[in-house]
Amino acid sequence: MSKTLQRAAWAIAIIGFVVGLVGFYQRLTLGHTATNYGSYVPWGLWVAAYIYFIGLSAGAFLLSALVYVFRVKLLKPVGKLALFTALVTLAAAMFSIWMDLGHPERAWELIFRTNFGSMMGWMAWLYSAYFLLLVVELWFAMRADMAACAGEAGFRGKLCNFLTFGQKDTSDASVERDMNILRILGSIGVPLAVAFHGGVGALFGVVGARPYWNSGLTPITFLVGALASGGALLVFIAAIWGPNRGTEQHKKLVVFLGQIVLGLLLFDLLLEWAEYSINLYTSIPSHAASLRLVLFGQYWWVFWIVHLLIGSVIPVLLLAFSGKNVTAVATAGALIAVTFISVRLNIVIPALAVEELEGLKHAFSGPGLSFDYFPSTAEWLFFIWTVSLAGLLFLIGYSLLPLVTPQKEA
Amino acid sequence: MSNILEKESALVRMQADIKKALQKPEDQRRWVMVIDTRKCVGCHACTVSCVAENKLPPGVVYRPVLEHEFGTFPNVGKRFMPRPCMQCDNPPCVPVCPVNATWKRPDGIVAIDYEECIGCRYCITACPYSARTFDMGHTYSQGTPQQMQYELEPNFEYGQEWPREEGVSPEGNVRKCHFCLHRLNEGELPACVTTCIGTANYFGDANDPDSLVAELIASPNAIRLKEEMGTNPKVYYLV
Ligand code: SF4
Ligand code: SF4
Numbered sequence: 001m002s003k004t005l006q007r008a009a010w011a012i013a014i015i016g017f018v019v020g021l022v023g024f025y026q027r028l029t030l031g032h033t034a035t036n037y038g039s040y041v042p043w044g045l046w047v048a049a050y051i052y053f054i055g056l057s058a059g060a061f062l063l064s065a066l067v068y069v070f071r072v073k074l075l076k077p078v079g080k081l082a083l084f085t086a087l088v089t090l091a092a093a094m095f096s097i098w099m100d101l102g103h104p105e106r107a108w109e110l111i112f113r114t115n116f117g118s119m120m121g122w123m124a125w126l127y128s129a130y131f132l133l134l135v136v137e138l139w140f141a142m143r144a145d146m147a148a149c150a151g152e153a154g155f156r157g158k159l160c161n162f163l164t165f166g167q168k169d170t171s172d173a174s175v176e177r178d179m180n181i182l183r184i185l186g187s188i189g190v191p192l193a194v195a196f197h198g199g200v201g202a203l204f205g206v207v208g209a210r211p212y213w214n215s216g217l218t219p220i221t222f223l224v225g226a227l228a229s230g231g232a233l234l235v236f237i238a239a240i241w242g243p244n245r246g247t248e249q250h251k252k253l254v255v256f257l258g259q260i261v262l263g264l265l266l267f268d269l270l271l272e273w274a275e276y277s278i279n280l281y282t283s284i285p286s287h288a289a290s291l292r293l294v295l296f297g298q299y300w301w302v303f304w305i306v307h308l309l310i311g312s313v314i315p316v317l318l319l320a321f322s323g324k325n326v327t328a329v330a331t332a333g334a335l336i337a338v339t340f341i342s343v344r345l346n347i348v349i350p351a352l353a354v355e356e357l358e359g360l361k362h363a364f365s366g367p368g369l370s371f372d373y374f375p376s377t378a379e380w381l382f383f384i385w386t387v388s389l390a391g392l393l394f395l396i397g398y399s400l401l402p403l404v405t406p407q408k409e410a
Numbered sequence: 411m412s413n414i415l416e417k418e419s420a421l422v423r424m425q426a427d428i429k430k431a432l433q434k435p436e437d438q439r440r441w442v443m444v445i446d447t448r449k450c451v452g453c454h455a456c457t458v459s460c461v462a463e464n465k466l467p468p469g470v471v472y473r474p475v476l477e478h479e480f481g482t483f484p485n486v487g488k489r490f491m492p493r494p495c496m497q498c499d500n501p502p503c504v505p506v507c508p509v510n511a512t513w514k515r516p517d518g519i520v521a522i523d524y525e526e527c528i529g530c531r532y533c534i535t536a537c538p539y540s541a542r543t544f545d546m547g548h549t550y551s552q553g554t555p556q557q558m559q560y561e562l563e564p565n566f567e568y569g570q571e572w573p574r575e576e577g578v579s580p581e582g583n584v585r586k587c588h589f590c591l592h593r594l595n596e597g598e599l600p601a602c603v604t605t606c607i608g609t610a611n612y613f614g615d616a617n618d619p620d621s622l623v624a625e626l627i628a629s630p631n632a633i634r635l636k637e638e639m640g641t642n643p644k645v646y647y648l649v
Contacts, residue, residue, distance in 0.1 A: 031577065032546040038469055039543035042531035102529015102544065102582030109509040109528055120508035120532050208639070209502060209538040356540045357493060357635070359476035364457065367548050368469040 002240045006395075009240070013391035020385025026378040027099055034378035038368015040360070041352040045345070045375035046100040049383050051200055052229075052344040053093035053390070055222065056337070058197035059230015061086035061134070061189060063260075068141070068179075068186035074256055077249075078238045080145075080403045083138045085237060085394065086230075090131060092390035099382065119203035126196035133192060137185045139163070140178045144170050145402035156400055163401075197226050204347065212279070212290035212351040221271045228264040229340035232315075235261055235333030239326055243404035251326055258329035262319040265336060269312060290350040297350070298372070302342045311339030349373055420609050421599070423622050429597050431615035437516035441589050442616040443600070444626045445492055446648040449610035452477060452490035456602035456611065463590065463601035465565035465574070468548040472541075472587035473602055492611075494602070495520065495541040495587035496635065496643030503533040503542060512584075518644060519589050521568060524579040533584055538636055539643075547581045549574075566592045589613070616644075 026034045037044030060082045066072040067079035098104050110124035147168040150161035201222030204213040235257045244250045279291045294303050315332035322328035353371050355361055361371055375383070397403065431439045452475055460466070460473045476491040501520050504512055511526040512533055534542045551558045564573040565580075569592045572580055590600035598604075603611040614623035623646075626632065632646045 031582070032544075033548055033552070035546070038546060039471075039534065040540060042534040042544055100530075102531070102546075102584070103527070103579070106509075106526070106528040109511075109526060113509040113511075113526065115505075115508055115510045117505045118508045118532070120506065120530060124508070203532075207502075207506070207536050209536055352535065356538055357476060359478055359491070360474065360493075360540055363474035363476045363493070364471045366469040366471065368544060368546055369471065 002245050005240050009391065010395055013388045013395060016384050016388030017392055020381050020383075020388050023378050023381025023383070024385045027382050030378070032102065033367070034376060036373055036376040036379065038370070040369055040371050041349065041373040043100075043348050043352060044373060045379045045383055046096050048341065048344040048348045049386060050093050050097040050100065051222070051347070052341045053089045053096060053386075054200060055197065055226035055340070055344070056230045056233050057086045057089040057093060058193045058223070058226040059228065060089065060234050061130075061193050061230070062227055063231055063234055063257075064137075065186045065190050068137070068182040069190060071179075071183075074253055077243045077253060077404065078234065078257075080138065080141045081237055081241065082234055083134060083141055084397055084401070084403050085234060087131075087134045087138060088390050088394045088397070089230075089233075090127070090134065091393065092386050094127065095389070096383075096386050119199055119206055122199055123196065123203070126192065126199060130189070130192055130196055133185060133189050137182060137189065140182050140185065142402055143167055143178055144175050145405045148405075149402050159400055160402065194223060198223055204351075207351075209356065210290075210351040211284075211287040213347075215275065217271065217275055221268070221275065224264065224268045224271055225340070225343060228261060228268045229337055229343075231257065231261040231264055232333040232336035232340070236330050236337060239330035239333065241398060241404065251324075254326050254329050255324055258319050258323055258332065261333060261336065262316065262323070265312065265316060265319075286354075289354040293350040293353055294346050297353075299374075303346055306339050306342040307346065311336055311342065420612065420622060421604065424599055424603070424612060424614050425597070427614040427618065427621040427623070428594060428599065431618060431621075432595070432597060434615075434617075438617055439517045439615050440617040440644070441497065441518055441594070442614065442623045442627065442644045442646065443494060443497075443589065443603075444612040444623050444632070444646045444648060446610045446612070447489055447491055448648060449608045450475070450490040450492065450606075451608055451610075452488065453607055455605050455607055456492055459601045459605035460587070463565075463593075464567055464585075465561075465563060466585075467545060467561075467574070467581075468550060468552075470543045470545050470585050472543075472585070491647065492602070493539065493541065493635075494589070494645055496539055496641065496645045497587075497589060499642035499644065500640060501537075502639075502641060503537045506532045506536045508532065519591055520586070521588060521591070522584060522586065524568075524572065524583050527579070527583045529582045529584065531584055538639055538641060542584050542586045545581050545583050545585050547576065568592060569595060 035044065064079055064082035064086065067075050098107055101107060115121040143164060146160040146164045147170045150157060150164055150168060198219040201219030205215060205218035207213050235254060238257055239254050242250055242253065276291060279288050282288055315335045318328045318332040353373055355371060454475050457473050457475055464472065473492055473494045476493055478489045481487050497518055497520050501514055504514060504520065508530060509526055509528055512520065512522045514520050531544055534544060549557060549561050551561060562574050564571040567588065593600060599613055603613045612623050612626055614621040616624050616627060618624060626648065627646045631649050633649055634643045634646055
């Protein structure tokens with residue numbers, strides 16, 4: 001079963017990569033002229049994709065801390081998968097936001113001309129630190145296994161051999177040493193992940209001009225959303241690519257992760273309720289304008305059907321009533337992880353899709369001077385390409401690196 | 411007859427006001443714009459003159475004229491409200507810029523460094539007046555066989571030449587009204603002020619108590635938009 005799904009994943013990723021290539025080509029040749037975001041809705045699908053991916057990354061990483069910091073034995077077999085997922089989704093996030101810039105070639109300024117008074121200024125530094133930490137942590141997590149596979153024939157063996165950088169000690173003492181280093185790295189990583197993802201939330205939260213974002217709860221909602229979506233993705237990955245599939249141990253692991261995700265999703269929904277109800281009951285009507293767009297606007301179905309029905313109700317039911325069935329849990333994980341892009345879109349767009357001054361809508365016309373936003377074909381294609389690229393990176397990494405090691409951990 | 415000729419035109423007076431202000435050090439000027447909504451007829455000439463002055467491409471606008479219709483027939487009214495950048499004294503668009511590419515100058519004008527702006531558009535989201543727009547690289551002759559020369563001519567924003575070239579700033583940047591800083595520094599009024607057919611626009615140095623704008627903003631019918639936000643705009647409306 002999981003083998004078929006693995007093959008299907010390859011097929012989908014390759015098709016997506018080829019089709020999406022058009023979007024990437026259009027981005028390179030047409031710049032921002034083929035997009036539907038612009039001056040009044042300046043951030044669109046690619047920004048939503050960025051916070052979606054970075055949320056997945058933060059979530060997967062924070063769950064890996066259960067393995068490396070809190071040493072939860074049951075989850076150990078998927079520790080490396082979690083780290084690698086975090087790395088791949090981080091790359092996708094960075095790529096998405098990089099291509100969204102008007103001048104991508106100036107991205108280096110984010111490091112060399114940083115304004116630390118801006119939340120966005122902090123991001124470049126926090127992501128760089130996080131990237132380094134992830135790579136180092138992944139290396140320590142895989143070192144012993146790479147040393148073990150270094151002897152294998154073929155490309156994989158050679159790659160493992162190279163990546164050990166000569167550190168081929170597989171003794172218990174060396175593994176123990178790695179685990180201790182991992183605990184330290186993970187302990188640094190947890191506050192770092194909280195800082196950078198809470199920071200993205202704050203990036204939106206501090207914008208006083210947009211009442212929909214301007215809430216102290218925003219960074220918290222971002223973090224909980226990250227944990228729920230990242231956890232959901234990890235459950236799905238663990239079910240399909242995790243080690244020892246079909247064994248009781250694998251089932252226990254998936255079920256356990258599933259219950260964590262259920263808790264996180266419910267908590268996320270609680271925060272959403274808090275945010276929505278306060279905003280809707282607020283006595284200043286214009287402050288609730290964005291929210292009314294989410295719930296009753298032209299794209300109401302994104303909230304009610306994609307997020308609430310497919311991304312919340314069905315997964316909650318699956319996890320609550322079939323929580324012991326690996327297929328059900330994996331399905332729930334996939335549904336949550338995939339539909340979470342709707343949550344991110346509903347954070348970014350509605351805040352911008354309301355007029356700041358009455359009459360602006362009809363005052364002047366031109367491309368990008370509209371409050372109606374729906375991503376253009378080029379935007380969708382490029383998004384598909386980014387997702388597929390991340391998928392391919394994951395699949396290639398999975399087949400070349402010792403991300404799962406059934407023999408040892410069984 | 412002689413009376414009419416002797417009466418100084420507002421434009422002449424404002425021109426003298428800015429020449430006077432230019433004698434002072436930059437940080438002692440306080441450029442202010444006053445828009446008399448009672449005189450505005452909604453002709454959009456200012457919007458168009460701004461587009462021409464700054465060679466704005468499609469999708470970029472510094473000064474749209476907002477229209478409001480109210481009342482029921484036969485008591486119907488229309489109000490027109492040109493909306494330039496407010497050049498806020500506490501500009502929310504400035505602190506958010508991750509690379510310090512936008513800042514408040516000593517004379518109070520909020521400027522953007524086209525060479526440094528990375529085009530992240532965070533400042534657009536932070537402006538409560540939607541005064542910033544994104545230059546996505548559109549051209550008017552897009553989709554036609556030949557690009558027109560007029561589209562490639564440079565504009566002179568911030569006192570520099572900016573010829574239009576694909577992928578080159580200000581394309582890919584966020585752009586906004588700068589009170590025609592390049593004209594001001596040459597002793598000229600902003601393009602919108604000189605173009606207005608009804609002299610509904612006033613401009614000058616509010617730090618000079620004798621200037622026309624100082625007189626106008628002291629009247630009780632002078633208001634500013636979203637005053638409660640504390641952004642302290644330097645654009646006043648006479649209502
Ligand atoms: S009106 Fe907007 S762009 Fe202009 S200074 Fe104020 S916040 Fe900045
Ligand atoms: S778009 Fe340019 S000026 Fe605006 S915040 Fe980004 S870098 Fe700064």
